[in-house]
Amino acid sequence: MSALTLGVIGCGHWGPNHIRVFSQLRDCEVAAISDLSERRLAEVGEMFPQVRRYRDHRELLADPALTAVVIVTPTKSHYAIVREALEAGKHVLCEKPLCTAAEEGRELVELARARGLTLMVGHIFLFNAGLLKVKELVEAGEVGAIRSLTAVRTNLGPVRSDVNAAWDLASHDIAIFNWLLDAEPLEVQAMGAAFIQPGVEDVVNISLKYPGGVLASIQCSWLDPKKVRQVTLVGSRRMITWDDLALSNPVAVFEKSVETKLEVSDYGEFLRLSMLDGDVRLPKVPTGEPLKAQDAEFLRAIREQRAPRSDGRFAVGVVHALQRIEQCLQPGRA
Ligand SMILES: NC(=O)c1ccc[n+]([C@@H]2O[C@H](COP(=O)([O-])OP(=O)(O)OC[C@H]3O[C@@H](n4cnc5c(N)ncnc54)[C@H](O)[C@@H]3O)[C@@H](O)[C@H]2O)c1
Secondary structure, eight states: OOOEEEEEEOOSSSHHHHHHHHHHSTTEEEEEEEOSOHHHHHHHHHHSTTSEEESSHHHHHTOTTOSEEEEOSOGGGHHHHHHHHHHTTOEEEEESSOOSOHHHHHHHHHHHHHHTOOEEEEOGGGGOHHHHHHHHHHHTTTTOSEEEEEEEEEEEOOOOSSSOHIIIIIHHHHHHHHHHHTSOOSEEEEEEEOSSBTTBOSEEEEEEEEGGGEEEEEEEESEEEEEEEEEEEEESSOEEEEETTOSSOOEEEEEEEEEEEEEEETTEEEEEEEEEEEEEEOOOOOOOOHHHHHHHHHHHHHHHTSOOTTBHHHHHHHHHHHHHHHHHHSTTTO
């Protein structure tokens, strides 16, 4: 099997992680990198001296030795660069979110399909071992019917200026919810506030309604004293919490539920509530780097000529929800 040769476009905060991970994976080689910043190109080039360096990503895309590219530039630039990469015949792994308009995302999905190329988006939490355990429990029927999902994703920064906290942070939670429920939200409501930069919401609270009446909420913020990455799932049979920062036991399964029964007695009908408040189980969760699992999936999908998990179609669903959130925050802006 010949090694896949990759280029990485964007070497800021996150790009070097992809370069490191792909360099560790078998049967692939990072042969080229690109960044608009000469300084960044030089710094990252020193860390990976074997790679060719390009200031202009178009020159990298013209490099015939490259089979695939990884796009790790700011969100607002994704659409144009992904389009150019697909037109240049490269398989694409683009960082999340895919773009800022669902219509543009659909165009990219169609372009990839027409050219027979893989288009994957870095929805990294679909490769998180803790959340894979949650998905496994849901699919095994352990939680019963899902009733609500709550996500909290806060920290002090890092603050972006090209997109708000919803595009940056809630993109992760919407991906998690859409994937766990295998659905997209029917209704979206959101409120936000921009305290740090005018017009760029740093605190956003989101409510979503999914098919089957599942109620979901997301609280995301760049302006918070505590780093929190948590999801709570309430099912009709059990409840589950996931805490990404609880390294040894990120998932807890609670034997908690409420049964409601309508009873008839001599005095009339009344609702009887029976609370089940039982044990808490901490299932074993394997360790492993989600980025490595995600990037390995990209390589496998190319080789096996199949859609990857978090393919372009899935990513468009996330963008669509984010666009509707944007419309709630600033009607007329999105
Ligand atoms: N999956 C995750 O957990 C995760 C984590 C961090 C960032 N991200 C995503 O990665 C992307 C980049 O984030 P970041 O934190 O690295 O941003 P960053 O601003 O630190 O880096 C972006 C880099 O892209 C470069 N760039 C911009 N336009 C370019 C172009 N046309 N050609 C080449 N280089 C160009 C910039 O010079 C900069 O060095 C974003 O989409 C973000 O959402 C994902």
